Amino acid sequence: MISVRHLRKSFGSHTVLGDVSIDINSREVVVVIGPSGSGKSTFLRCLNLLEQPQGGDIVIEGVSLMDKKTRINEIRTEVGMVFQQFNLFPHKKVIENIMLAPVQVRKWPEEQARQKALELLNKVGLAEKAEVYPTSLSGGQAQRVAIARALAMEPKIMLFDEPTSALDPEMVGEVLAVMKDLAREGMTMVVVTHEMGFAREVGDRVLFMEQGAIVEEGPPEALFGNPKHVRTREFLSKVL
Numbered sequence: 001m002i003s004v005r006h007l008r009k010s011f012g013s014h015t016v017l018g019d020v021s022i023d024i025n026s027r028e029v030v031v032v033i034g035p036s037g038s039g040k041s042t043f044l045r046c047l048n049l050l051e052q053p054q055g056g057d058i059v060i061e062g063v064s065l066m067d068k069k070t071r072i073n074e075i076r077t078e079v080g081m082v083f084q085q086f087n088l089f090p091h092k093k094v095i096e097n098i099m100l101a102p103v104q105v106r107k108w109p110e111e112q113a114r115q116k117a118l119e120l121l122n123k124v125g126l127a128e129k130a131e132v133y134p135t136s137l138s139g140g141q142a143q144r145v146a147i148a149r150a151l152a153m154e155p156k157i158m159l160f161d162e163p164t165s166a167l168d169p170e171m172v173g174e175v176l177a178v179m180k181d182l183a184r185e186g187m188t189m190v191v192v193t194h195e196m197g198f199a200r201e202v203g204d205r206v207l208f209m210e211q212g213a214i215v216e217e218g219p220p221e222a223l224f225g226n227p228k229h230v231r232t233r234e235f236l237s238k239v240l
């Protein structure tokens with residue numbers, strides 16, 4: 001579903017992604033782990049062109065993101081993203097946050113977007129919060145709304161960039177539970193996280209990144225149980 005070939009990204013003279021290649025299958029949950037600054041977020045952000053790569057290619061369902069004819073907005077409707085900071089619009093009610101993109105980008109009628117938003121709020125366990133403003137939500141609730149908002153565009157792929165890192169510990173579980181449900185339903189997901197429990201339990205494949213490269217990848221049992229690369233072992237010894 002996603003094919004990344006020789007991806008390169010620098011900020012000025014600082015090379016953040018050296019030469020990253022990876023294929024991600026439909027319905028696969030790929031978890032990206034690695035030390036701070038290893039390029040995990042940059043890799044994820046390249047997948048929906050929030051960062052413009054300098055070289056290589058990313059092909060999503062046969063469409064090259066590097067092709068000048070590819071429209072970024074079309075890619076963004078197919079690839080949903082959830083950030084560490086929830087980025088909800090504070091002056092819009094929860095339901096309006098979720099309806100915004102379907103109405104403005106997909107040109108859905110308001111009523112259809114409202115029904116979809118209510119359905120998604122129900123799915124993330126927040127049906128009763130439709131008419132409140134995001135400022136009255138807890139962090140865990142805000143992040144679940146952010147997930148519902150991304151899902152409202154009916155994306156084929158969901159990217160999560162450390163979705164639980166800004167949350168108080170007691171709220172991490174409720175967000176991971178929503179993500180687990182999505183994975184179970186067969187959503188193709190790429191998740192950057194420090195939650196090793198989630199990586200083990202939900203990941204089909206784990207990528208260990210360091211210094212802008214995928215050092216090792218494999219199913220969680222292999223990567224956590226029997227890491228082959230010394231750098232992976234060193235990293236895991238610090239975080240497990």
Ligand SMILES: Nc1ncnc2c1ncn2[C@@H]1O[C@H](COP(=O)(O)OP(=O)(O)OP(=O)(O)O)[C@@H](O)[C@H]1O
Binds near residue numbers: 016037038040043
């Ligand atoms: N917009 C930017 N401009 C300049 N440098 C950047 C930019 N974004 C990221 N970087 C640099 O790129 C490197 C990789 O950052 P990135 O956020 O991708 O790492 P990460 O593995 O996700 O780290 P963390 O786990 O701390 O979020 C870092 O050295 C960072 O300072």
